[in-house]
Amino acid sequence: MATRTMKIAIVGGGPSGLTLASILGREAPNNEAFDITIFERGAADRDQGSGWDVDEEAQAALLRAGVELESFQRPRSDRMMSYRVDDMDRPIATFRMPPFISDLGVSKEQMGFLASPSLETERKKMVDGLTDALASHTKIIYESYISGLKMNNDGSIDVRGRDGSTLNGSFDVVIDSSGSGSPLRSARFAPEADAHYTGTTYVQGLIHSPEKTLDAELVRLLGEGTLTLYGPTRDGKGTEQLNVQRFGADPSDQVATIWIEVHSEDANRLIEELGFEGIYGITRDPAALQRVTEYTKQQLSGFPEQYQDLFDSIEGARVLPMRMHPFCGETLALTAPNSEGLPFLCIGDALHALPPWSGMSGNYALRDAADLATSLIKQQPREWTSASVAAALRGHERDFMLRTDEKRKATANRSPGYVDYMHSTEFTDFALSAHVLGKPPEEQWSTDDQVDSAVMAETIRFFVLLNSFDNYGMSES
Ligand SMILES: Cc1cc2nc3c(=O)[nH]c(=O)nc-3n(C[C@H](O)[C@H](O)[C@H](O)COP(=O)(O)OP(=O)(O)OC[C@H]3O[C@@H](n4cnc5c(N)ncnc54)[C@H](O)[C@@H]3O)c2cc1C
Incomplete structure (x- = not known):
């Protein structure tokens, strides 16, 4: 038939x-x-x-x-570096496979998640x-x-x-x-x-040429991959995260995305506040970019001055309330x-x-x-x-x-800790291990949780050490 x-x-x-x-x-x-x-x-x-x-x-x-x-993949973008803004000399975390470990025949997967980011x-x-x-x-x-x-x-x-x-x-x-x-x-x-809304909204900007508009040292730390900076929130009561990431598939394309994660009760609050109603995807409207620039400057006002105006040179922006089913x-x-x-x-x-x-x-x-x-x-x-x-x-x-349920469970369990922890932990007390595990310290009361946190902290430190042997894959210049 x-x-x-x-x-x-x-x-x-x-x-x-x-x-x-x-x-x-x-x-x-x-x-x-x-x-x-x-x-x-x-x-x-x-x-x-x-x-x-x-x-x-x-x-x-x-x-x-x-x-x-x-x-569509960016070559050499599988390196993520995290720093505290009060100590930019040494990363607090590196998500990268140290080359000498690969040379020994060990795979990324065997080394765990700190070694295995994929290409952007x-x-x-x-x-x-x-x-x-x-x-x-x-x-x-x-x-x-x-x-x-x-x-x-x-x-x-x-x-x-x-x-x-x-x-x-x-x-x-x-x-x-x-x-x-x-x-x-x-x-x-x-x-x-x-x-449903997860309580986190990304405010994102596009920078077409970080080389031309960002501080040269930041561009060096960014390299071809991702740079995360942790600093105090504007009210000093919590910790703020600022991220910059390259993603252009053409190696000569320097384009990067820059974003902060804002924690708010209402999914629509920021959309309305920043005038993004009805905007799908990225906008290049100068008035919208101006509002994002002003907003992020305020949000980053707890950071040292040189990081507060990183959004000044954005050429596109979007506001994304993060949801999950x-x-x-x-x-x-x-x-x-x-x-x-x-x-x-x-x-x-x-x-x-x-x-x-x-x-x-x-x-x-x-x-x-x-x-x-x-x-x-x-x-x-x-x-x-x-x-x-x-x-x-x-x-x-x-x-x-x-x-997707297993991942959904892990994400649902982690999300409140992830949001609350950043909200409620003063920058001086901020520990990346607790952030990665997504559990606020006051909830890490069981022996298992404390062991998890200590093991995570030491593993992160060990990876920084392993990556320091080739200067984290960064050029010295
Ligand atoms: C910042 C960020 C980081 C992410 N990181 C990761 C990650 O690390 N790993 C990962 O796996 N995923 C990640 N994701 C998620 C990933 O981008 C999405 O899961 C993926 O895009 C889903 O693809 P989709 O085609 O199902 O839906 P979408 O990508 O949402 O595409 C939907 C399409 O439908 C169109 N559309 C919408 N409504 C209508 C309509 N009514 N009529 C006609 N067309 C319509 C839209 O314009 C769009 O083109 C990330 C997402 C974001 C925003």
Whole structure:
């Protein structure tokens, strides 16, 4: 029997949606197997900033999608240095594999997390690579915000634009890859299962040429990787963290992102205060940049003077309240009525977002895309129906969420300690080991916790020592 074309809408042209579309285009048995339309709210040349450290499974997904890893990774960016602003002579932590240890044949993984940061990545290059790898018959429609879905009696689904009108006819399958703020998730889950605010908002800026605008010593410490500075909060009652990170995939591109992590009760407070309502991604609006510059200067007013104006030269900015979804079990207990049989599935951050400090949200998103592509390709030659596809999607939904649960638990446990610790620990008492473990000192009362903290502190110190033998990989100049 001839196979019937499966008409698929992918809502969101971010890493997960594009990876799915690209793999389907490359691995489908023929051009008639899938008819894919991607709806992306942003423009084709949208500004996207830095990416994330892509792990091995996510790299495999991108390779399947036809993207060369080198095209979006920054060479030599796998070095992270942390300093206290009151002692810039010696780092308090180095996240880097000391070369003489690799020469002895020891792997990064054997040395643990302090030795194994991955290369930083440029999100735009990853997204551009995925877009270039799309099959020629895959449609991508930019500046097309999808506001909702309409379920039809024959099992098909319409997608609706901002004004509520149906776009591009009906679809057999709709995949929601629109990220943690998905407007479509409510078709499958109750609002109580939406992503909740973690209490941390990133205020980020882009600096195109740190060499031209930042202090030469800071640029030297930054090198090709990441620099974190710890100093007092403006009220002196807590500890503030300031980060600078290179991410341009082209080695001659000096671009860096700079950010502070602000802890606030209300997810929207900073968005409103800084006038970022309705701004998606990075803005270059001079008035918005000015507000970010002034705000960060105030936030950093406890730091020595030379670090307070690091945001003065930013050329782009964004404000990101960090959110995470509940656990798989909680989410599946909150499904929307009559949604079980829908040929609709959320993937990536639309299904199971985690905050950046989990280090895994994007990696899980790309795994979802690759696994879903494999499944759809397997289903396509069979005599599929809306019900059979929906049944398969429900299985994936559970599996995709479930595999993030362990990391979600670790992140959920760590997040309050991580936020409270920074809030409540005066800089003079700040200990990186407690911050890394995410437990405020007053909660480190059990013997196990104290041992953990002491072991972590010594391990961090040992890594600094190991890295000092080649001057942390920095040039002396
Ligand atoms: C600062 C930072 C650091 C991070 N660090 C890490 C890390 O170290 N490790 C890690 O694994 N992950 C990390 N992440 C997370 C990672 O970036 C995300 O998990 C990943 O981008 C998710 O991909 P996605 O395609 O599912 O969703 P997104 O990247 O959110 O893409 C969603 C896409 O959908 C579009 N869209 C949204 N709404 C609509 C709509 N209604 N209609 C049409 N289009 C829409 C958006 O414009 C966007 O293009 C980090 C994130 C941030 C912000």
